[in-house]
Amino acid sequence: MITFKNVSKAYKNHHALSDINFAVQPGSIVGLFGPNGAGKTTLINALLGMIKVEGDIEVLGLEPFSQRHKLMESVAYIADVATLPRWITAEKVVELFEGVYPKFNREKALRLIATTSVPLNKAVKHLSKGMIAQLHLSCILAIEVPLLVLDEPTLGLDILYRKQFYDMLITEFYDDDRCIIVTSHQIDELEQILNNVVILSQGKMVLHETMDNIAEKYVAVKVDDSNLEAARKLNPLTESKGLGRTTCIYHGHSHETLAPYGPLSIPSLSDIFVATV
Numbered sequence: 001m002i003t004f005k006n007v008s009k010a011y012k013n014h015h016a017l018s019d020i021n022f023a024v025q026p027g028s029i030v031g032l033f034g035p036n037g038a039g040k041t042t043l044i045n046a047l048l049g050m051i052k053v054e055g056d057i058e059v060l061g062l063e064p065f066s067q068r069h070k071l072m073e074s075v076a077y078i079a080d081v082a083t084l085p086r087w088i089t090a091e092k093v094v095e096l097f098e099g100v101y102p103k104f105n106r107e108k109a110l111r112l113i114a115t116t117s118v119p120l121n122k123a124v125k126h127l128s129k130g131m132i133a134q135l136h137l138s139c140i141l142a143i144e145v146p147l148l149v150l151d152e153p154t155l156g157l158d159i160l161y162r163k164q165f166y167d168m169l170i171t172e173f174y175d176d177d178r179c180i181i182v183t184s185h186q187i188d189e190l191e192q193i194l195n196n197v198v199i200l201s202q203g204k205m206v207l208h209e210t211m212d213n214i215a216e217k218y219v220a221v222k223v224d225d226s227n228l229e230a231a232r233k234l235n236p237l238t239e240s241k242g243l244g245r246t247t248c249i250y251h252g253h254s255h256e257t258l259a260p261y262g263p264l265s266i267p268s269l270s271d272i273f274v275a276t277v
């Protein structure tokens with residue numbers, strides 16, 4: 001669905017993206033992570049044809065920059081859920097989405113809104129932030145496009161709404177023919193729903209793996225302090241100190257090689273993030 005070949009973007013002397021290569025298949029839910037300034041928004045802007053870049057990008061068979069108008073018929077892009085015009089009613093928000101997105105399914109949106117506590121006749125400014133998020137989310141999930149791009153969608157929402165957001169994304173939007181790209185700084189919350197991970201650092205792609213490969217290639221070992229010197233000889237990516245034990249993250253060693261140094265586990269995505277960035 002998406003192919004990036006040798007994609008770079010420079011602003012004056014600063015490389016916001018450097019030689020990015022990756023491909024995304026239908027059915028992918030891709031987590032796009034990176035520290036502040038890593039290039040995530042630039043990558044999304046390139047993907048949506050909002051900026052001109054060096055290299056080749058193909059999204060749904062189109063070249064985004066020159067064919068953006070056509071591409072936008074098949075893409076929904078949402079940054080920051082819970083930012084809707086405050087002066088219109090919830091019902092008018094549904095109309096607004098219908099006007100903006102050709103593939104908006106009004107009946108689905110109304111059905112999803114009916115499962116929330118959002119009253120259709122109330123102005124957005126009279127709804128709580130959580131209700132606004134539910135309203136926005138119900139509308140987003142009713143856009144029937146193959147590609148959904150979410151840039152920090154749950155910013156400012158509490159943990160319950162964030163969880164509900166991701167649950168609904170899977171149950172109400174996802175299927176094998178669609179693709180979701182989502183950026184967030186809350187890495188571990190997304191871990192359960194992703195099947196692909198891209199990590200950027202200083203404009204470079206430092207990791208692009210399926211979640212299955214990550215579970216195979218990365219191992220966390222709780223090493224007793226008495227074993228630490230020996231464990232260090234295997235070049236852990238990171239070490240984090242605990243009481244009497246140090247957790248070392250390794251890449252590319254077999255479980256047999258690492259087992260003598262302590263109990264093994266799959267590292268969390270945030271541990272891998274820290275280790276790679």
Ligand SMILES: Nc1ncnc2c1ncn2[C@@H]1O[C@H](COP(=O)(O)OP(=O)(O)OP(=O)(O)O)[C@@H](O)[C@H]1O
Pocket residue numbers: 011014015016034035036037038039040041042043
């Ligand atoms: N229009 C622009 N002009 C000049 N520099 C820019 C422009 N847009 C982005 N940059 C620079 O490119 C780099 C990548 O920025 P980008 O916004 O893509 O990062 P990000 O990963 O989305 O960061 P954050 O997590 O903070 O939103 C940054 O150093 C930024 O200052």
